[in-house]
Structures are given as C-alpha cells and as structure tokens.
Amino acid sequence: MNKAAAPILRNFHDQLAAAYGPQQWWPAQSALEVIVGAYLTQNTSWRAVERSISNLIAHGVMNLDGLRAIAEDELRMLIRPSGYMVRKAAAIKAFVAFLDQQHGGSLARLAAQPTPLVRRQLLALPGVGEETADAILLYALLHPVAVVDEYLRRITDRHGLAGRDHKYAQVQELVHTAFAPDPPDFRLPLLNEFHALVVAVGKHHCGPQPRCEGCPLAAFR
Numbered sequence: 409m410n411k412a413a414a415p416i417l418r419n420f421h422d423q424l425a426a427a428y429g430p431q432q433w434w435p436a437q438s439a440l441e442v443i444v445g446a447y448l449t450q451n452t453s454w455r456a457v458e459r460s461i462s463n464l465i466a467h468g469v470m471n472l473d474g475l476r477a478i479a480e481d482e483l484r485m486l487i488r489p490s491g492y493m494v495r496k497a498a499a500i501k502a503f504v505a506f507l508d509q510q511h512g513g514s515l516a517r518l519a520a521q522p523t524p525l526v527r528r529q530l531l532a533l534p535g536v537g538e539e540t541a542d543a544i545l546l547y548a549l550l551h552p553v554a555v556v557d558e559y560l561r562r563i564t565d566r567h568g569l570a571g572r573d574h575k576y577a578q579v580q581e582l583v584h585t586a587f588a589p590d591p592p593d594f595r596l597p598l599l600n601e602f603h604a605l606v607v608a609v610g611k612h613h614c615g616p617q618p619r620c621e622g623c624p625l626a627a628f629r
Contacts, residue, residue, distance in 0.1 A: 414588075415586065416569060416628060417569060417583060419628070421586075421587075421598065421601065421605065423625060424605035424606070424608065424609055424624055426624070427609075428605055428608045428609070428624070430601065431607075431608060433600060434543075434547040439515050439549065440470065440472060442547045442548035443515075443544050443548045444461065444470070445461060446543045447496050447499050447535060447536075448460050448487060448490040448496060450496070451492060452490045452491045456489045456490045456491065457490050459489035460486065464486055464487070467486060469486070472507070475504050480497050487500075495534075496535065498534065499534050502533055502535070503536075510529065518549065519549040519551070523545065523553060526545060526551065527545060527553070538556070538577075539555060539557055542554065543603075546596075546599060546603070547600065551596075552592075554580045554584055554599055554602070555599075556579045556580050557607070557610075558610075559607055559609070559610025559614055560583075560610075562614045562615075563609070563625065564579060564582070566614070567628055583602070587602070609624060609625060613625075
C-alpha cells in the first residue's frame with residue numbers, strides 16, 4: 409500500500425460524487441429490511457433481492473414479529489428469487505434469534521453497542537462474513553465503518569493503491585484513513601456514499617474486464 413493511497417482514495421469519492429450524484433443508499437424502508445437485504449444480496453443480483461423483499465412485504469413478514477412467526481420452509485419460498493434459500497432462510501432466522509436472546513429483540517439496543525462488539529457478534533452468526541457484517545453496521549445500525557466489496561478491491565488494485573494480496577482489514581483501514589481527516593459527523597454519510605459510488609463505477613467500468621473509457625476515475629491511472 410503506497411503512502412499516497414489514502415488521499416487518492418478520498419479524491420475518488422469526490423470525483424465519483426461529481427460524476428454520479430447522490431446514490432441514496434440503502435434502498436429500504438427500515439433497518440430490518442436493510443439487514444434482510446444484506447443477507448439476501450449474497451451471490452445474487454439486487455433485482456433478485458427486490459423480488460424476495462417484495463414477497464416478504466406482501467406476506468406481511470418484513471418485521472421482527474413476522475420473521476419470528478413464519479415457518480422456515482415458508483420463508484425459504486418467499487426468498488427463493490435470491491437463491492441459496494435454505495442457507496439464507498436459516499441465517500435470517502438465526503439473526504432474529506440472536507437479537508431476541510442478546511438484545512431483547514431490539515435493533516436500537518444492538519445499534520447502541522460499541523462497533524467492535526457488534527461486529528464480533530455479527531461475525532459469529534451463520535451466513536455473515538466481513539462484507540455482510542459491515543454492510544449491516546453501516547446501513548442498518550449507522551456505525552461509520554467501510555464496506556469492502558469486490559468492486560473496491562478491483563479499483564484499489566488497478567490503481568495501485570492496494571494489491572489483491574491485501575486482506576479485507578487492510579483495505580478497510582485504507583478507507584478509514586482516507587476519511588479520517590473529515591469531521592466525525594460527516595464520516596457516516598461519506599462512508600455510506602463512498603460504498604454506493606464504488607458500486608456504481610464498478611458496475612459501469614470496473615467489472616472482471618475493465619472498461620476504462622469514460623470512467624470518472626480514468627484520470628487517476
């Protein structure tokens with residue numbers, strides 16, 4: 409990781425924000441919907457997730473009481489459009505059980521805990537890796553943590569900021585360092601927008617085969 413990487417990455421945010429404008433992530437009506445979406449979006453498209461969420465809403469179970477009460481096999485059918493329905497249904501049920509047992513069924517109580525503690529608890533749950541845990545922390549529980557996804561890994565690698573051999577925590581620390589000079593009250597919305605903007609440029613330009621023509625970040629290469 410070169411010494412200039414953090415300020416360059418911070419500049420990426422500004423360049424992408426100017427190119428794409430506000431992204432208004434995460435598209436959801438509640439914190440719980442964000443959490444369910446974070447589970448469902450693993451290894452599938454957001455369009456598929458939207459179909460699953462629509463099913464849950466239509467059946468009146470996009471709430472903690474509904475997710476507690478619904479039979480797991482029925483939950484599988486409702487989230488089937490997102491794929492891996494057996495694993496994802498079990499993981500969602502496990503999250504609700506954890507919330508009930510450890511935090512009195514309250515997302516507010518969970519969110520009020522220190523970030524490192526919440527992150528450890530989330531990572532101990534089935535179906536939760538680092539990216540999912542951090543997406544839940546950032547978008548549902550409003551903790552200022554960076555989400556490291558495949559798009560960000562490609563961007564940092566292709567721009568010489570962090571190679572593919574760097575671990576998740578190293579890339580995340582690079583992002584945290586990039587935004588550290590910003591006022592604390594701004595870090596949460598900045599990290600929110602940064603991840604969304606990375607996804608936007610990733611979809612348009614930084615897939616498995618890069619399409620650099622017209623990319624807002626092309627000038628940084």
